Amino acid sequence: MTVNNKRVFYVKYLAHEIYADILKRRPDVRLDRLENESPDEVAAPILSAAHAYQVGAARDELARHFHVDPELLRRAPNLLIVSSNGAGFDPVDVDACTAAGVLVVNQSGGNANSVAEHALGMLLTLSKRILEADRALRRGRDVNRNALIGNEAQGKTIGIVGLGNVGRRIAELCKGLLHMKVIACDPYLTAQEMAARGGEKVELDELLRRADFVSISCPLTRDSRGMIGAREFSLMPPHAFFITTARGFIHDEAALEEALSNKRIAGAGLDVWAKEPPPPDHPLLRFDNVLASPHTAGVTREARINMGKIAAEQILDALDGKRPPRIVNPEVWPAYAMRFERTFGFAPK
Structure with a gap:
């Protein structure tokens, strides 16, 4: 050589x-x-x-x-x-x-399992209100646990946007561990391919309306940039949670802040940001029902x-x-x- x-x-x-x-x-x-x-x-x-x-x-x-x-x-x-x-x-x-x-x-x-586990961790933390309970305990005495009632994830519906390597692993974990119903949106896969990966193929609007948890797992492309904005958040039921371990710019941060302020959705788990890491005074970090990490889902x-x-x-x-x-x-x-x-x-x- x-x-x-x-x-x-x-x-x-x-x-x-x-x-x-x-x-x-x-x-x-x-x-x-x-x-x-x-x-x-x-x-x-x-x-x-x-x-x-x-x-x-x-x-x-x-x-x-x-x-x-x-x-x-x-x-x-x-x-x-x-x-x-x-x-x-x-x-x-x-x-x-x-x-x-x-x-x-x-x-x-290469990091699909790590990212999927992170998404599942966010899902459970948000659903059980673990983050809110932790913060309440640190802030004062006599915490009213009845004000922190959460929900089980078992049997609920997760909507996964992008059923690639990460999305299919999220589907496998949610279906296998928690017996959740999995619906998914992915324009690059047929209904048969998505079924083989554990998800029922639906369009994005239907996914947003039906899901108790929305997980974004697609790449950032010209088509996905700005895909989740004010209109899309308005389609989600008030009890639903938004989780993203994909890329910043797929969701509109200002629209998400408005949806949280107006209690249109129940909370969010955010691993990706328009500016990474986000500044400490980022508007989304003021919400107790927002679980945040600095793009560390795949960092294991x-x-x-x-x-x-x-x-x-x-x-x-x-x-x-x-x-x-x-x-x-x-x-x-x-x-x-x-x-x-x-x-x-x-x-x-």
Whole structure:
């Protein structure tokens, strides 16, 4: 093997150090690290030579000039592959990558169980009013427990928006552990496919009207951006809870604040935000019936190891000319294959 003829870089952090450990076993691969503050004289040669960019999925933790946009692609003319640390790819302009012949891959499914467990934890905490009870105890004496009556989740209906890797695991947990009825909305799956994943296929409006718990588990796309707003919250019954472990910008935070203020819904569990982490004075953090976390649903030791491992294996397979299993923009393959062959002298399969 030619030493260091395949160049990979990342900025600030990896999902787990196992990623670097796996790449270091390959003498033909060089892994470079940059920081958000890396000066151009350090960053420019690395970007110029890079064939692959392992990019962090958290948009607000990554310096804007390292987001994958037309300008970065101009600075990285040899770039073939952009690989997200997680299932999301917020800092990546997929259309710009496609136009440039750059393949985009993610690690979809790598943290599905962690995210699903987080969603289930939020569901139970909200339903049983555990958060409200905890806060009441910390604030004063003589807490009236009859003012904190919750509900069992068993037998209730959960509506899951997006029945992919995370959504189907939520369905499995809710149905298997709590015998809940699962309804789901996913335009990319047939009714038969959704039934196999444990959910009854319904349209979004019907899901919102019927569900006792609404769980958002879909990716952020042009179609899903702003999908849940004032109209959608108004369709939910007053006893229903809204839970999202997906991405910020899918739901309208101002509309959710209004729905909570007017008691149109019973509460919310929020792991994702328009600005991450949200500021301490964020309006949604003033509600006792809002359970909040700073995009940590998929941040477990087990998930981080798994994400790092599958990311490393996928990037090495791609650099070896194999077709990766988690392609975000499959339509780019012909252009990507031509660029790959010009770079390495053989066509990917």
